[in-house]
Amino acid sequence: MRLTVLGACGAWPEAGQACSGYLVEQDGFRLLLDIGYATLPRLLERIGAEQVDAVFVSHGHPDHCADLNPLLRARHLRAEKPTALPVYALPGAVDAVLALDRPGMLDDAYVRHEFNAGDRLRIGPFEAETRLLPHWVPNAGIRLTSGGRVLTYTGDTGPSPDVVELAHDSDLLLAEASHVDEVPADSVHDLTSARQAGTQAAEAGVGMLLLTHFWPGTDRTAAQAAAGETYDGEVGAAEPGLIVELT
Template identity: 45%
Template sequence: MGAGESRLTVLGSCGAWPEPGRACAGFLLAHNGFRVVLDLGYGAASRLFSHGRLPDAVVVTHEHPDHCADVSALGRAWHYTTQAETPTARLPLHCTPGTLRRLEAMEPRPHPATLFDVHDLGEPAEVGPFRLTSYALPHHQPNFGVRLSAPGLTVAYTGDTGPSPLLAELGREADLFICDATLRTPPPEGEPRYLMTAAEAGRWAAEAGAHRLLLTHFWPGTNRAAAAEEARAEFGGEVLVADEDLVLEL
């Protein structure tokens, strides 16, 4: 990857648990040689390792294991490779406090705090060339949508979320808006909303004025082609479907 090039690689596209041959949530965003991972759920680490060197930073939107379980695998790889050469090196990790507790429960030795340089995802931060801005969005656990902006490039990612007016700000004129599209049909009126349909993802992408929409976090067994058509009925820009190892030039 040359200087000035930007791309997003899909590591995993499933919600809850991975379908055969797939993985749960995970994306690798590369820009000007800097590599940041957005979530790393079940099965996503092996795909990450097939796409070159270890990342320069990690962002975890929330502590559900389909978004963070394989951060433990990344930590082990970091410990036995990078830290074997540079013992004090820690990998920047932007996450909620609950994420660190989950990682500690999986593997307390070496403790994740010795592997990762942990930052509160609720605070704005500089992540390599990106300015990270987070938005607290409705979900079963504290979840932050993240907006990563560098000169000439903005990528926004919802994590898991129900409908929220903040989605319009999160995805405002983003070059790529990565959106939760878990539900096949909306729940009954009046129930709390913690996840979205593909049609709702399209509606919020249109409200945000995003340039491209990438649907993800599909419930296992979802008809993804049908989900894309539902989103296209609401959003006039390009609608893409997350598929493992899909690479998008940005």
């Protein structure tokens, strides 16, 4: 299983960066976990839009799904159109982004697979377990299993025992870490610090922790250090172009 980071900013993309977007590959199948602001150009540096096999959207905030629109345009407006793209999302999560074009324009470009957080899914070669995690809007964390390897992605979430349960014994935990150490009072139930992510990684017994969804201006090195105070495994900071091979 291979993970390629397309973007790791939360809220909006910093200069030269992109928001949440991750390409996960297994046995030739290409799955996008989220596709936020500015992730499509990063993706197109690696593969064609027509080569994406499925998209999973954790929740409906635009820093996680805004570039679904140009991805669908890049597929639909080709001379040779690919098959309709499976899009997995919670009910209503992608309604706004799908409504950006004139009614019906992109209807043939995708097949929507709505699910409820807690459902188990089969996405290509991946067995997927989903879990509702705390955020301002419904957010589905996902645990992907394939080829004897496990990757868990939180989407955006506040600290929760459900993160630990979903991520237990994962080879890689790709975890929300908007802030280094202290989360602002108005966000303590909906976002996680790097230090808290480290604690949850330790409790879950994961093989590697990869921090992501950094608030613009966040010091990635400081975030890694904070997570490392509570988790003694490998801690990485997601950056565009980073590739992690789970072998």
